Amino acid sequence: MTVTSLGIPRRLLEFTIDGDPVRAPEGSTILDACRSAGKDVPTLCQGDTLTPKNACRVCVVEVEGARTLVPACSRKAEAGMEVRTDTERARHSRKVVLELLASSVDLSTTPEVAGWLKEYEAKPDRFGPDAARVDEQPRIDNDLYVRDYDKCILCYKCVDACGDQWQNTFAISVVGRGFDARIAVEHDGPLTDSACVYCGNCIEVCPTGALSFKSEFDMRAAGTWDESAQTETTTVCAYCGVGCNLTLHVQDNEIVKVTSPHDNPVTHGNLCIKGRFGYQHVQNRD
Amino acid sequence: MDLHFGDSKPTDEERAAIDTLLGPPESSWEGADRSDADLRWARGGREARERRDLLLPGLHAVHDRIGWISEGALDYLCRRLTVPPAEAYGVATFYAMFSVKPRPATVLHVCTDLACAAAGASDLCAGVEARLGLGSGVSVERSPCLGLCERAPAALVVKAGDPVRTAVSAPATVERAVLAASAPDSAPEEPPAALAVPQAGDPSLMLLNRVGVVDPASLDDYRAHGGYTALRQAFAIGPAGVIREVTDAGLVGRGGAAFPTGRKWQATASQPDHPHYLVCNADESEPGTFKDRVVMEGDPYSLVEAMTIAAYAVGAHKGYLYLRGEYPRALRRMEHAIGQARARGLLGDDVLGQGYAFDIEIRRGAGAYICGEETALFNSIEGYRGEPRSKPPFPVEKGLFGKPTAENNVETLVNVLPILTMGAPAYAAIGTGTSTGPKLFCVSGSVERPGIYELPFGATLGELLELAGVRDRLRAVLLGGAAGGFVRPDELDIPLTFEGTRAAGTTLGSGVVLTFDDTVPLPRLLLRIAEFFRDESCGQCVPCRVGTVRQEEALHRIVERTGADAAADITLLREVGRAMKDASICGLGQTAWNAVESAIDRLGAYE
Numbered sequence: 001m002t003v004t005s006l007g008i009p010r011r012l013l014e015f016t017i018d019g020d021p022v023r024a025p026e027g028s029t030i031l032d033a034c035r036s037a038g039k040d041v042p043t044l045c046q047g048d049t050l051t052p053k054n055a056c057r058v059c060v061v062e063v064e065g066a067r068t069l070v071p072a073c074s075r076k077a078e079a080g081m082e083v084r085t086d087t088e089r090a091r092h093s094r095k096v097v098l099e100l101l102a103s104s105v106d107l108s109t110t111p112e113v114a115g116w117l118k119e120y121e122a123k124p125d126r127f128g129p130d131a132a133r134v135d136e137q138p139r140i141d142n143d144l145y146v147r148d149y150d151k152c153i154l155c156y157k158c159v160d161a162c163g164d165q166w167q168n169t170f171a172i173s174v175v176g177r178g179f180d181a182r183i184a185v186e187h188d189g190p191l192t193d194s195a196c197v198y199c200g201n202c203i204e205v206c207p208t209g210a211l212s213f214k215s216e217f218d219m220r221a222a223g224t225w226d227e228s229a230q231t232e233t234t235t236v237c238a239y240c241g242v243g244c245n246l247t248l249h250v251q252d253n254e255i256v257k258v259t260s261p262h263d264n265p266v267t268h269g270n271l272c273i274k275g276r277f278g279y280q281h282v283q284n285r286d
Numbered sequence: 287m288d289l290h291f292g293d294s295k296p297t298d299e300e301r302a303a304i305d306t307l308l309g310p311p312e313s314s315w316e317g318a319d320r321s322d323a324d325l326r327w328a329r330g331g332r333e334a335r336e337r338r339d340l341l342l343p344g345l346h347a348v349h350d351r352i353g354w355i356s357e358g359a360l361d362y363l364c365r366r367l368t369v370p371p372a373e374a375y376g377v378a379t380f381y382a383m384f385s386v387k388p389r390p391a392t393v394l395h396v397c398t399d400l401a402c403a404a405a406g407a408s409d410l411c412a413g414v415e416a417r418l419g420l421g422s423g424v425s426v427e428r429s430p431c432l433g434l435c436e437r438a439p440a441a442l443v444v445k446a447g448d449p450v451r452t453a454v455s456a457p458a459t460v461e462r463a464v465l466a467a468s469a470p471d472s473a474p475e476e477p478p479a480a481l482a483v484p485q486a487g488d489p490s491l492m493l494l495n496r497v498g499v500v501d502p503a504s505l506d507d508y509r510a511h512g513g514y515t516a517l518r519q520a521f522a523i524g525p526a527g528v529i530r531e532v533t534d535a536g537l538v539g540r541g542g543a544a545f546p547t548g549r550k551w552q553a554t555a556s557q558p559d560h561p562h563y564l565v566c567n568a569d570e571s572e573p574g575t576f577k578d579r580v581v582m583e584g585d586p587y588s589l590v591e592a593m594t595i596a597a598y599a600v601g602a603h604k605g606y607l608y609l610r611g612e613y614p615r616a617l618r619r620m621e622h623a624i625g626q627a628r629a630r631g632l633l634g635d636d637v638l639g640q641g642y643a644f645d646i647e648i649r650r651g652a653g654a655y656i657c658g659e660e661t662a663l664f665n666s667i668e669g670y671r672g673e674p675r676s677k678p679p680f681p682v683e684k685g686l687f688g689k690p691t692a693e694n695n696v697e698t699l700v701n702v703l704p705i706l707t708m709g710a711p712a713y714a715a716i717g718t719g720t721s722t723g724p725k726l727f728c729v730s731g732s733v734e735r736p737g738i739y740e741l742p743f744g745a746t747l748g749e750l751l752e753l754a755g756v757r758d759r760l761r762a763v764l765l766g767g768a769a770g771g772f773v774r775p776d777e778l779d780i781p782l783t784f785e786g787t788r789a790a791g792t793t794l795g796s797g798v799v800l801t802f803d804d805t806v807p808l809p810r811l812l813l814r815i816a817e818f819f820r821d822e823s824c825g826q827c828v829p830c831r832v833g834t835v836r837q838e839e840a841l842h843r844i845v846e847r848t849g850a851d852a853a854a855d856i857t858l859l860r861e862v863g864r865a866m867k868d869a870s871i872c873g874l875g876q877t878a879w880n881a882v883e884s885a886i887d888r889l890g891a892y893e
Contacts, residue, residue, distance in 0.1 A: 054676055055827050057869045068876060069868045074676055089868060093829070096865035100832035126858065128843075132835050154825065163373075169288050173376030174671065174825070177654070179835045181825035186292070186371035187357050187386070195290030195370065 015081040030061060030072040030083055039085055042094065042116050044101075045155035046073035047205050049268045050165055053156040056101075058116070060093050061085045069093055095120040103127045104179075105134050106151045109209030109220075132179065138217070141190035144198050144277050146217040149182055151210035158183060158202035158211060166270050171195040172202070200276040204259060204269050213257045226251060234261060237275040242266060244275050255279045289370055294358035301362060303351035303448075304344055308337075308366050317365040334368035339687075341369055341669035345378055346611075346650055353391040353446030355384060369669070380671045382430075382653030382821070383444075383611050391446040392424045394467040395612070396458075399573045400764065401435035401730040403814055404806045405457070410439050413460030414467075424467045430655065430818055431573035432456075432612050435730035435800070436482045436737045442612060443470045452614035476615060479584035482576065484735040484754070492704045492716075492724045493697070494740045497584030502619055505626045508587040514632065516706040520595045521640045528599040529555060532702060534710035536722035541567060541658075541695030542766065542796045543873075544784045547702075550692055553682035554600040557690035564597040564605040565686055565693040567663060571610055571655040572767035573818060574798035577726040578696035580738045582609075582616035585700075586623035592699035594637060594644055595706065600692045603643045608663050611651045620648060655822035659872050660693045661685075662824065673826045674872035695796075697726055717743030721783035725794075729754040731801035741782070748778030750799060761804040762889055766795020768815045769877035771884035792884065808891045809845045812882050816841045819878040830875030833866040837879060844892060852892040859886075 010025040017030075017037055024033040029052075034041050045056040054071035061072045064082035069090055072083075084090065098117055102124035107113045117124070136149040156174065163170050171194045175184045185194035203211040212220075219225040230251045237244040245264040249257045258276050262269040296304070305311070314320035315329040344363045348355050355378050364371045378384050383395075396414055398407045411428060418424040434440035437456035441463040445451040453473035455466040466473040480486040480498025487498060500507040508514075520528045533548025554562055566589065570578040582589060593605045607624075609617055624646050627633045635643045649667050651657050657666045661675035664686045685691025701723055705713045714722045721743035727750055730736040734755030741750060747763065760775040771792040773780060780790045787794045802811065816838035825831045840859050844852040863879030870876045885891040 053826075054871070057827050057829055057871075060869045068870075071676070076678075092861070093865045093869040096833070096862055097828050097869060100828055100836065100862075100865075103836075104832050127836055127839065131839060153828070154831070156826075163370075170370030171290070171372055173370075173372040175376045175379045176825070177380050177382075178820060178823040178825045179831055181831070184372070184375070186360070186375040188375070189292075193292060194372065195288065197288070 013077050013079045015077060015079060015083065017083045018085055024077050028077050030063075030070070030075050030077050030081075031059060033077050034061075034072060034083075034085060041072050041085055042112070043073055044110070044113075044153060044207050045157060047157050047207070048262050049270075050157055050160050050205060053160065056097065056153060056155055058094050058097050060090055060097075062087045062090050091120060095122050098122040099124045099126070101153055103131050103133070105153055105208070107153075107208065109151060109212075110153075110207060136182070139190070140214070140217075142192055142198070143214055144273075145200060145203055145214055146212055147183075147191070148210050148212070148217070151208045152183060153208055153210075154181060154183070155207060157205040157207065161201045161205045161270075166268070167197070167199055167201050169195055169197050169199070171197070198273040198277065199271060200273070201270045204271075215256050219251075219256065225256075230256065237271070239274045239278065244271055246271070246275055248279070254283055289364070289368065291361050291365060291371060292357065294356070294361050296356070296358040296362040297352075300348055300352060300356065300359035303347045304359070304363050304366060307343055307347040308340065311366060316368070317362055330368050337367050338369060338669040339667055341367055341374060341377060342649065342652065342666060345374075345381075345384060346652065349384055349652075350446055350450035351448055353385075353393070354389045355386050356388075360386070367669075373670075377669065377671055380654060380824075381611075381651075384652055390423050390425045392467055392470070393444050394418065394424050394426045394463060395429035395432065395442040395444070396426060396463065397430070397432040397434065397438070397440045397442075398428045398814070399431035399818065400768070400800055400811060400814060401431070401574055402439040403811070404731055404802055405438035407439040410441070410458055410460060410463065414441070414463050417460060417464050418467060429612075430821065431571065431575075433570055433576040433579050433610070435574055435576055435728065437477075438730065438736075441466070442614075443467045443473070444614075445470045454615070479580050482580045482737045483584065484737045485739060491740050493581070493700055493726060494584070494738065496588065497580065500585065502584055502586055503622060505587060505623070505630060505632075508585075512707065513587055514591055514638075516703040517591050517595055517598075517632075517638060519706040520598055521638065521642070525555060525599045525601060528595060528702075528706070531705055531710045532599070535705040535713040536720070537698065537701055537705060537713075538721070538784065539695060540697035540701070540725070540796065542572070542769070542793075544794075547694065547698055550682060550694070551596070551600050554602075554690045554692040557683060559683075559690055560601075561604065561689055562600050562602040563686045563689055563691040564593060564600060564602040565660075565663065565667075565691055566593050566605065566607045566696060566699060567658060567660065567693055568607055568609045568613075568616070568696050569651050569658040569663060570613075570696070570796075571651075571658050572769060572796050572798060573815075574730060574764065574767045574800040575728050575796045576730075577728050577738050577797060579613050579616050581696055581700055581726075582613070583619050586616075586619040587627065588700050588703060589620070589696055590623050590627045590633065590646065592702050593646055594633065595702050596692060596694060596699055597644050598637075598642055600690075602692070603645070605644065605646045606667055606686065607646055607648045608657070608667060609648055609650055611653055617648065617650065624648065654824075655818075656824045656872075656874055659874060662872070663693070664691070671824070673824045674874075676871060697797075718781070718783050718785070720785050725782065725797060727782065727797045727799050729799045729801070732757045732760060732803040733801055743783045744786075745782055746778060747773070747780045747782055747799070750782060751778060751801065756801060757803060759803045759805075760801060761806070762802045762808065762885070764800040764802070764881065765798065766793045767798040767800070768818050768881055769873070770795040770798060771880050772889050773884075774888055793880070808885060808889060809841070812885055812891060813838070813841045813845055815881050819874070823874065823878075827869075827871045827875060829866045830870045830878065833862050833870075833875065834878050836862050837866075837882065841882065848892050856886060856892060859883075
């Protein structure tokens with residue numbers, strides 16, 4: 001029998017969200033409380049397996065008494081707090097942030113963003129045709145994955161997943177400053193010259209598709225990528241004895257990418273190069 | 287941690303520069319040739335990683351000697367400190383003064399910021415660039431404010447070597463700047479710091495009373511002029527007594543945020559977690575600000591003494607002085623003063639024979655305005671990119687190295703000396719009820735006598751400008767620097783207090799008073815401010831990273847437009863500005879639109 005640690009019982013904090021009283025365990029973020037109260041706040045840089053960097057600022061909400069808006073993803077709930085998620089002020093900032101992002105990077109593969117742009121009536125085009133863009137070409141320097149920084153919103157999730165939050169490889173970092181900041185390996189070289197171990201855990205957390213499997217990148221380029229035609233089958237990795245769950249994404253009877261469930265207690269969504277990329281033998285039909 | 291290093295090797299000179307700082311490597315695990323013993327056990331681990339904070343000094347060591355940071359040098363430094371090369375590359379590329387591409391050993395930084403722009407920096411730049419083209423051995427870089435506004439336009443020469451040489455040319459002409467760049471050693475000595483203090487010698491001064499009076503190199507001279515009486519008083523009344531005096535005196539932070547210093551110290555002192563740290567923020571980078579430089583250059587021991595008192599109050603035994611990289615003379619003076627104080631038992635294991643241990647380490651910035659933000663400064667000292675952290679937790683709880691930290695500006699700290707020598711009630715009687723004590727103002731631009739002025743809080747803007755000899759045809763006054771706000775020439779009765787400027791809808795900030803006459807086109811100034819924020823945004827959060835770019839683009843479009851032609855872009859600026867103010871992580875993004883907004887609303891910049 002697996003013993004599940006329940007931990008120390010946590011106090012419940014009482015506060016209000018949009019005027020409605022809510023209760024959340026101590027240590028919860030405003031976002032946790034919002035989601036359990038059934039109110040959704042858009043997020044990009046927040047990830048279920050990572051400590052949020054709160055860099056994207058689309059989840060900002062208004063807290064009574066605070067001078068500025070606060071990021072729901074990382075601000076801890078406090079007793080007596082009055083949170084408002086849908087004020088004109090919060091909506092304005094979300095709208096402008098979405099416009100700033102959509103006018104500078106390619107959000108075409110970012111899930112949900114099209115809906116948010118519509119919901120907040122964002123008009124990224126209003127910065128004019130000469131508005132500066134990140135303007136990067138996809139970097140294809142290995143057979144496993146592609147870094148298309150034209151889609152990068154600099155959410156820091158890949159850096160955190162590669163660094164001290166999961167993989168401890170520290171192959172990538174944010175380099176440069178301001179609008180010129182990019183994700184890069186040392187000396188901005190190719191991935192093959194870096195400390196990268198090709199675990200693909202950065203792809204797992206990338207919210208925009210800037211990091212993708214080479215297989216997905218190629219199929220998208222060829223116009224054959226069709227998520228609706230894919231099945232997902234979760235199994236156990238056969239390489240070693242750790243017992244990682246693998247979710248095989250299959251289209252037309254071919255594995256097109258491999259992920260791992262984020263709630264799996266062994267992987268938390270992470271895999272190694274073998275589990276993530278070593279699937280070719282399964283479909284080697286010769 | 288799984289470190290991976292490339293094949294690049296450091297040159298002998300690069301290796302020597304790093305080894306001078308860190309000592310020779312002890313095993314192949316940190317960069318020495320491999321010995322038999324190295325094959326049997328792995329060294330490094332936690333102990334080596336704990337030296338991460340030496341990354342920035344290491345980058346400086348290479349840059350000072352060579353003039354740029356090569357792959358081999360960076361990799362070697364990473365081996366020595368067990369730092370992943372990707373992270374170190376991220377840190378090296380964060381700072382404007384570092385280059386990771388080959389560059390001539392001599393760099394001439396020409397200030398193109400507000401005060402210098404008004405004093406003809408663009409002609410200076412064009413002239414210098416024409417003379418020092420490719421092959422001249424000098425790289426000319428346009429720089430944000432160098433903190434030499436009283437002698438605008440200014441240029442700073444840094445010539446890499448052993449030792450690194452620096453020279454300042456201010457006020458600079460093309461001829462003088464080129465000469466300084468070609469031979470920094472034979473450039474004329476900078477005028478004494480007292481020249482930046484028009485009131486120097488006035489016995490009523492409390493903060494600047496020693497500037498120009500004492501020899502900044504002489505500890506004896508400092509003591510002969512009242513030095514170290516405040517520290518004796520501190521030891522007499524104890525740490526709680528010092529905090530009580532500072533609280534009763536009503537001292538608030540002079541760096542711009544005006545937070546009560548006593549409360550900050552009390553909160554730090556009462557934290558159970560140890561050790562506590564004291565950090566002095568001398569990363570004075572707000573365009574138009576140069577007060578801390580003048581204090582450090584003219585009266586360096588006062589800062590050493592003030593830091594000792596502050597550390598004693600909050601229970602810290604280690605203090606860091608984070609000094610901006612563009613201040614070579616302040617660095618030399620502070621290094622000398624700290625060395626002298628250490629040699630004379632005023633720093634070290636037993637300060638003044640009182641059984642209290644305290645020492646100060648200087649950390650040099652490398653060209654990043656954002657590192658003046660308190661938490662960004664911690665990251666910079668710790669060897670990470672100088673990006674602000676989210677608050678809470680606040681520094682008093684989790685600051686430098688995650689420990690309770692009191693961080694104060696130079697001017698705030700030196701105010702502690704008169705508080706202790708004259709007593710809190712007498713100090714609190716100066717100024718107004720809520721803004722107590724004296725305040726330093728950095729006056730530059732269109733005035734006869736630019737410099738640092740010390741006035742009690744409550745003097746009006748007009749009184750200050752009269753003292754400085756404001757010239758005719760005043761068009762605008764910028765209070766608080768790029769993050770501050772413009773006021774009109776008919777608003778000179780604004781009292782220079784925190785509450786007075788707030789009531790007038792503007793800000794005192796760090797005490798910048800930049801005056802402009804009508805020869806300077808306002809839209810150009812606004813564009814320069816927008817460029818400044820675009821360049822200095824760290825890039826962490828979207829509103830600031832992209833918002834500052836969109837702000838600059840819009841201001842660029844309307845630089846020659848007014849009225850209805852500018853209306854659409856002004857609406858855009860307002861919307862982006864509001865989001866930057868509301869949703870940015872730190873004060874940089876939150877204030878990046880202030881000056882532009884005030885110019886539109888108060889000065890009618892595009893009408």
